[in-house]
Amino acid sequence: MSNLLLEQGRIPEAQQVLDLLKIEELREFTHSTTTRATWTTDGIVYTAREQPVADAHGDLIAFGQTLYECEQTSCDQIDSLLSQHEQLTAQYDQQLATFASAMRDNRYDDDLFQNPDNLSGEAQELLEANPNSVLIYPFVTDDKLWLLYATVGSVGSIEIDVTQADLSKTVQRFGELFQYGGDLQALQATSQQLYGWLIEPLEAALQKNGIEHLIFVNDRVTRYIPMAALFNGEQYLIERYAVSTVLSPALTNTTESLETADTANVLGLGLTQAVPGFNPLPEVEQELDAIVLSGGADTTEVYPGQVYLDDAFTLDQLKTSIADYRVLHIATHAAFVPGQPEASFIVLGNSDRMQIPDIETMERRLRNLHLVVLSACQTALGGEASDGTEIAGISAYFLETGRAESVIASLWLVSDDSTSLLMQRFYELLASGELTKAEALRQAQLSLLYDQDTEARLSAARNASLIVQTPEGEPITNAPELAHPYHWAPFILIGNGL
Numbered sequence: 001m002s003n004l005l006l007e008q009g010r011i012p013e014a015q016q017v018l019d020l021l022k023i024e025e026l027r028e029f030t031h032s033t034t035t036r037a038t039w040t041t042d043g044i045v046y047t048a049r050e051q052p053v054a055d056a057h058g059d060l061i062a063f064g065q066t067l068y069e070c071e072q073t074s075c076d077q078i079d080s081l082l083s084q085h086e087q088l089t090a091q092y093d094q095q096l097a098t099f100a101s102a103m104r105d106n107r108y109d110d111d112l113f114q115n116p117d118n119l120s121g122e123a124q125e126l127l128e129a130n131p132n133s134v135l136i137y138p139f140v141t142d143d144k145l146w147l148l149y150a151t152v153g154s155v156g157s158i159e160i161d162v163t164q165a166d167l168s169k170t171v172q173r174f175g176e177l178f179q180y181g182g183d184l185q186a187l188q189a190t191s192q193q194l195y196g197w198l199i200e201p202l203e204a205a206l207q208k209n210g211i212e213h214l215i216f217v218n219d220r221v222t223r224y225i226p227m228a229a230l231f232n233g234e235q236y237l238i239e240r241y242a243v244s245t246v247l248s249p250a251l252t253n254t255t256e257s258l259e260t261a262d263t264a265n266v267l268g269l270g271l272t273q274a275v276p277g278f279n280p281l282p283e284v285e286q287e288l289d290a291i292v293l294s295g296g297a298d299t300t301e302v303y304p305g306q307v308y309l310d311d312a313f314t315l316d317q318l319k320t321s322i323a324d325y326r327v328l329h330i331a332t333h334a335a336f337v338p339g340q341p342e343a344s345f346i347v348l349g350n351s352d353r354m355q356i357p358d359i360e361t362m363e364r365r366l367r368n369l370h371l372v373v374l375s376a377c378q379t380a381l382g383g384e385a386s387d388g389t390e391i392a393g394i395s396a397y398f399l400e401t402g403r404a405e406s407v408i409a410s411l412w413l414v415s416d417d418s419t420s421l422l423m424q425r426f427y428e429l430l431a432s433g434e435l436t437k438a439e440a441l442r443q444a445q446l447s448l449l450y451d452q453d454t455e456a457r458l459s460a461a462r463n464a465s466l467i468v469q470t471p472e473g474e475p476i477t478n479a480p481e482l483a484h485p486y487h488w489a490p491f492i493l494i495g496n497g498l
Contacts, residue, residue, distance in 0.1 A: 332375075441491065
């Protein structure tokens with residue numbers, strides 16, 4: 001039964017062996033006779049249309065950058081480059097047309113499904129707002145994994161020879177190994193397999209073209225993967241790139257970034273005491289105290305604002321206060337029940353539960369928000385479901401149009417201690433005014449991985465130096481207590497990463 005569930009990508013249910021829910025497969029797509037770029041151990045095999053472009057520019061990512069730069073200056077080659085772009089786009093669209101019916105018939109139960117047909121157009125604004133970035137869309141089918149990708153000037157796809165069943169089993173194993181104190185060597189080996197499918201086919205082009213930020217639009221079981229923790233045998237992905245996720249390029253507002261620490265303000269809400277059914281979170285008070293500068297003798301924190309703890313953290317207090325703040329930071333317990341919004345909730349400080357309908361009804365109060373940080377348990381995954389369709393969890397309800405622009409949420413149960421430290425460092429780095437939200441989260445994660453403070457990470461970011469050196473000049477090889485991905489990898493940034 002468990003294997004059958006895994007073959008359908010239903011990872012949480014496979015672990016619980018729940019009732020089997022039939023999920024249609026996408027055989028029509030993989031049986032298509034249309035040929036696309038295929039990944040081999042020797043690199044990407046391009047199609048007849050792609051090969052001349054790749055020969056002239058090195059790869060499709062390089063071509064996209066060349067076209068974009070030419071458009072900014074109206075260079076002499078603009079007409080030729082645009083003609084090549086039109087041919088590549090037509091081929092991409094033709095390929096997607098081969099599984100249009102499969103998407104319509106088999107993604108009906110996935111409210112957050114992003115139609116890959118929209119990537120060629122809707123992704124451009126997002127990519128232009130994030131220089132040196134690539135949008136990567138792992139599209140899962142029954143018999144294949146497809147890496148669809150977009151740059152500021154091109155789109156492409158790569159066929160990966162791995163079935164949904166094999167991908168699901170590997171993702172499940174990856175998740176099991178994230179348990180506290182789990183076998184790090186085994187975790188890295190499993191992670192390296194996923195890296196080989198999701199990153200390695202594009203890696204040479206990413207490195208050659210100076211790509212710094214990977215933006216994922218994940219599909220099905222790939223939504224369970226903390227991309228930051230993918231391992232290439234020597235480094236985690238977060239050591240080489242800033243990583244973020246979007247639910248949809250079209251719904252991602254990139255018109256602004258968060259203001260400086262002098263003008264942005266934080267509403268901090270937290271639970272420290274035990275409430276029925278939930279353990280106390282003793283580190284929450286220190287977490288919020290270190291982040292929010294609330295006046296009086298409080299002078300060491302990084303953002304101005306107000307904190308409400310325990311019995312003062314009520315739904316009425318949230319509603320009354322939220323319109324005046326740019327950042328909402330909630331540190332508590334939470335749970336997401338897929339398919340049952342009325343049963344999903346965030347635990348309030350007075351033990352009441354804020355449910356999804358409560359978020360929906362206060363929509364107009366959320367219009368001023370830029371960032372929501374859900375420093376809570378499994379706010380992005382949150383429970384048993386089918387095959388990844390539920391992964392956005394509670395965070396998705398804060399990202400509806402007209403609400404917050406970005407959310408930081410967790411994929412699994414998190415440690416109170418390491419979460420508190422990670423959050424404090426994220427805000428300290430963000431308050432420098434030198435880093436985007438995506439880069440600030442990345443450097444905070446690296447601070448735990450490398451056992452370095454925020455000053456060391458900020459200095460490294462300024463110097464584009466990702467590997468911290470010992471006084472003797474050798475890379476750090478020991479594994480400090482918080483270096484295990486369990487401590488730093490669960491939190492993901494969804495939405496506007498600027």
